[in-house]
Amino acid sequence: xxxxxxxxxxxxxxxxxxxxxxxxxxxxxxxxxxxxxxxxxxxxxxxxxxxxxxxxxxxxxxxxxxxxxxxxxxxxxxxxxxxxxxxxxxxxxxxxxxxxxxxxxxxxxxxxxxxxxxxxxxxxxxxxxxxxxxxxxxxxxxxxxxxxxxxxxxxxxxxxxxxxxxxxxxxxxxxxxxxxxxxxxxxxxxxxxxxxxxxxxxxxxxxxxxxxxxxxxxxxxxxxxxxxxxxxxxxxxxxxxxxxxxxxxxxxxxxxxxxxxxxxxxxxxxxxxxxxxxxxxxxxxxxxxxxxxxxxxxxxxxxxxxxxxxxxxxxxxxxxxxxxxxxxxxxxxxxxxxxxxxxxxxxxxxxxxxxxxxxxxxxxxxxxxxxxxxxxxxxxxxxxxxxxxxxxxxxxxxxxxxxxxxxxxxxxxxxxxxxxxxxxxxxxxxxxxxxxxxxxxxxxxxxxxxxxxxxxxxxxxxxxxxxxxxxxxxxxxxxxxxxxxxxxxxxxxxxxxxxxxxxxxxxxxxxxxxxxxxxxxxxxxxxxxxxxxxxxxxxxxxxxxxxxxxxxxxxxxxxxxxxxxxxxxxxxxxxxxxxxxxxxxxxxxxxxxxxxxxxxxxxxxxxxxxxxxxxxxxxxxxxxxxxxxxxxxxxxxxxxxxxxxxxxxxxxxxxxxxxxx
Numbered sequence: 001x002x003x004x005x006x007x008x009x010x011x012x013x014x015x016x017x018x019x020x021x022x023x024x025x026x027x028x029x030x031x032x033x034x035x036x037x038x039x040x041x042x043x044x045x046x047x048x049x050x051x052x053x054x055x056x057x058x059x060x061x062x063x064x065x066x067x068x069x070x071x072x073x074x075x076x077x078x079x080x081x082x083x084x085x086x087x088x089x090x091x092x093x094x095x096x097x098x099x100x101x102x103x104x105x106x107x108x109x110x111x112x113x114x115x116x117x118x119x120x121x122x123x124x125x126x127x128x129x130x131x132x133x134x135x136x137x138x139x140x141x142x143x144x145x146x147x148x149x150x151x152x153x154x155x156x157x158x159x160x161x162x163x164x165x166x167x168x169x170x171x172x173x174x175x176x177x178x179x180x181x182x183x184x185x186x187x188x189x190x191x192x193x194x195x196x197x198x199x200x201x202x203x204x205x206x207x208x209x210x211x212x213x214x215x216x217x218x219x220x221x222x223x224x225x226x227x228x229x230x231x232x233x234x235x236x237x238x239x240x241x242x243x244x245x246x247x248x249x250x251x252x253x254x255x256x257x258x259x260x261x262x263x264x265x266x267x268x269x270x271x272x273x274x275x276x277x278x279x280x281x282x283x284x285x286x287x288x289x290x291x292x293x294x295x296x297x298x299x300x301x302x303x304x305x306x307x308x309x310x311x312x313x314x315x316x317x318x319x320x321x322x323x324x325x326x327x328x329x330x331x332x333x334x335x336x337x338x339x340x341x342x343x344x345x346x347x348x349x350x351x352x353x354x355x356x357x358x359x360x361x362x363x364x365x366x367x368x369x370x371x372x373x374x375x376x377x378x379x380x381x382x383x384x385x386x387x388x389x390x391x392x393x394x395x396x397x398x399x400x401x402x403x404x405x406x407x408x409x410x411x412x413x414x415x416x417x418x419x420x421x422x423x424x425x426x427x428x429x430x431x432x433x434x435x436x437x438x439x440x441x442x443x444x445x446x447x448x449x450x451x452x453x454x455x456x457x458x459x460x461x462x463x464x465x466x467x468x469x470x471x472x473x474x475x476x477x478x479x480x481x482x483x484x485x486x487x488x489x490x491x492x493x494x495x496x497x498x499x500x501x502x503x504x505x506x507x508x509x510x511x512x513x514x515x516x517x518x519x520x521x522x523x524x525x526x527x528x529x530x531x532x533x534x535x536x537x538x539x540x541x542x543x544x545x546x547x548x549x550x551x552x553x554x555x556x557x558x559x560x561x562x563x564x565x566x567x568x569x570x571x572x573x574x575x576x577x578x579x580x581x582x583x584x585x586x587x588x589x590x591x592x593x594x595x596x597x598x599x600x601x602x603x604x605x606x607x608x609x610x611x612x613x614x615x616x617x618x619x620x621x622x623x624x625x626x627x628x629x630x631x632x633x634x635x636x637x638x639x640x641x642x643x644x645x646x647x648x649x650x651x652x653x654x655x656x657x658x659x660x661x
Contacts, residue, residue: 011046013095013110016086018042025085033243037062038082041075045096045106054103076515079104090514098515100545190278190312192229193257194250195219197240198272201264211263212237213339214272214301218259221305223447223478227315231255232449232479233346250279253480257285259308268294268332276308286311294332334367341376348484350389353380371410378402378419385426385617388551391585392615396427417441418451425458426617429645434458449478453488461620462647465496483509487519494526495624502526517547524556529626533564551577555590559627562597570594589616593627604628605636612640619644 011018017026018039025034025042034042040062044053058075079096082088088095095108195218200211216233223230231253239249246258261274275287286308292300309316341359344352357380363373378399385395400423406416421437424430438455441448452475459468472489479485490505506523510516521543527536540557547553558573574594577586592607608631611619622628622641631637 011110011112013108018046032085034082034085037078037241038085041078041104042082045104046110049106049108049110052099052103052105056103058103076513079515080513190256190314191227192231192255193222193259193276193308193312194231194236194253194255195222196236196249196258196260198260198274199262201262207265209340209343210265210336212343214263214297216342217301218274218304220445221301222308224445225305225309225314225316225320226446228309228447229255229478230447232447232482234484235479235481238481246277247279247282255279257312265294270294270297270300272300272304274304276311294335295330297330297335330370331367334363334370334373337363337366338370338373338376341373341380345376345380345383348383350384350387353383353387354389356380369409371406371413371416374402374406374409375413375416375419378406378416378423382419382422382426388585388587392427392587392617396423396615396617399423400427412444414441414445414448414451417444418448418454421458422454425461425620427615429620431458431462431620431645447478449475449482449485452478453485456488456492458620460492460495460624463624465492465624468492469496481512483513483516483519486512487516487522490519490526491522494522494529494626495621497529497626499526499529503530515546517543517553520546521553521556524560525627528556528560528563533560536560537564537566551580551586551590554580555593558590558594559597562594562599567598570598587611587616587618588614589618596628596630599630601631601634604631605634605640608637608640612643620646622646 015028017029018024019026023036023039025032025039041058044058044061047053055075062075062078079098083090083096086095090098093107095106097105097107099105195215198211198215198218200207215236219230219233219236222228223232235253242249246260250256250258257276257278259274259276261272264271269291270293271289271291273287273289276285277283278285288304288307290300290304306316306321337359341356341363344356344359347353357377360373360376360380364370364377367373378401381390381395381399381402384390385392385399389395399419403416403420403423406413407420410416417437418441421434421441424434424437428434435455435458438451438458441451442455445451452471456468456471456475459465459471469489469492472485472492475485476482476489486505486509490502490509493499493502493505503523503526506519506526509519510523513519520539524536524540524543527533527539537557537560540553540560544553544557554573554576558570558577561567561570561573574591577591577594580586588607588610592604592611595601595604595607608619618625619640622637622644623646628637
């Protein structure tokens with residue numbers, strides 16, 4: 001906070017008042033909880049009311065260039081929390097308007113209360129305090145402290161942590177020593193827990209990737225214990241920086257206990273402070289501090305997981321305990337490069353994945369025997385192939401080669417088995433081999449949520465809809481707040497022609513994340529099948545506004561136009577796809593879908609033939625994709641299904657799954 005008196009003290013709009021010195025938001029005089037980042041976003045919007053604040057401006061202010069942060073997720077989360085606090089809506093904004101792909105704008109009437117009188121004119125007498133509409137807010141938000149990565153700063157942090165640790169240990173000893181008062185640990189029935197994002201105390205925001213990497217690793221290790229249900233990364237990361245009470249977080253995640261802690265890194269040394277807290281009583285069950293060399297941190301993560309499992313008396317099999325103890329020292333530079341790559345990959349954007357590729361390559365360049373780096377490389381090429389950012393012939397063979405290398409180095413790496421299964425499914429169209437790899441991954445790590453989600457694609461493609469929906473629900477069980485998994489379950493219902501269930505699931509997902517472009521894109525296809533063409537067009541347009549006019553986003557819009565009888569608009573989308581194909585890969589599957597919607601079967605089948613030559617992955621859904629129903633009676637279509645190698649006994653999905661009306 002500034003020491004000098006501020007010329008601007010408060011901003012007022014509607015029933016709300018922001019006190020920038022106190023960092024408080026009030027509604028009709030009552031304080032509303034608002035975290036630091038949403039408050040900073042609000043300050044930037046109020047600095048320029050009625051003007052656009054670009055996403056790049058927000059990135060620069062909130063996250064410096066060298067900070068490894070999931071920017072899109074972080075900003076969307078901050079905007080959603082801000083809108084929630086202001087009871088605002090993205091669809092009908094009273095205060096905060098979204099400008100797709102550009103930024104945000106404050107559209108409400110705002111007043112700034114000034115405590116500094118304007119320059120007085122002696123002839124007019126002393127000036128009066130006035131209310132100004134011109135905000136100057138940036139001077140009244142405390143700046144972020146500069147990074148202090150020195151050992152001296154780290155030593156101070158550690159000393160404080162040790163002192164707190166001593167007090168915590170004393171309290172813990174009282175808990176454990178007086179079982180007659182507090183109950184014994186043997187009475188605990190903890191069968192589920194969540195690892196909250198470990199807080200970065202290094203004094204250097206560029207180390208966020210390292211703290212997130214430690215969180216991910218601990219989740220992965222604990223998830224290997226079959227007797228314990230561990231909430232996955234996507235759900236827990238939504239609580240990064242949250243001020244919610246632990247009991248509330250545990251209730252929202254439906255877990256019995258939470259693990260929280262801090263990470264301090266200085267040079268090649270790492271300190272982790274972790275504690276285990278029982279949710280319903282807020283009771284601290286266990287706390288411990290660890291300090292290691294960076295190269296030993298993987299071993300440390302397994303140790304922490306084993307200690308937590310022992311503390312809550314969950315059953316750990318001999319095989320699981322051995323697996324947690326298998327980790328060996330790693331090359332510090334390789335490990336850090338890998339963490340940076342995963343951090344960027346988790347953004348799930350074309351730009352982030354491509355940048356992450358560079359770090360995975362750096363990782364195995366530093367240590368050619370580091371298996372996770374090859375798994376990360378495989379996942380990156382797989383995602384770029386899925387996005388259509390690379391042609392299938394470039395993306396999937398590289399993904400497969402990297403996955404095979406990862407498994408040669410570490411056959412127990414569940415992630416690599418899934419990576420190989422993905423390549424075998426989307427590229428080789430070898431369904432039995434892909435299914436075997438998925439099953440191996442799930443056997444190795446029954447809590448690996450993405451394994452269930454990706455396996456459900458294969459199950460749906462072969463017409464095993466009940467199994468595919470069960471697998472998709474299992475992924476949500478492990479990661480209940482994941483928008484990706486919520487939209488995927490809706491997609492499984494769509495492929496099964498359970499359109500009402502698909503619609504309901506899409507609505508729940510979009511209620512949780514209104515700006516999720518992919519969910520709106522796929523929701524459009526469901527609405528077409530329900531005959532709600534205008535709604536379908538609107539959802540497809542909204543998806544494009546929230547992302548970009550990529551082929552994957554344009555296809556549903558063109559199909560919705562075609563089915564709605566808006567042929568000119570559908571043909572314009574086809575021309576747009578043709579124009580885009582001059583600068584990047586466009587799957588021939590995309591225009592095939594639009595031509596099918598137009599009823600031009602010959603053109604649709606010709607493009608499907610081209611898609612076959614390209615080895616387009618979407619062809620594995622030929623038997624179940626509703627958009628292709630008009631082509632199923634065509635001999636050329638049946639021949640194509642046969643060449644892809646899909647089950648010959650499978651019939652149209654509506655013959656095996658009763659649709660909902």
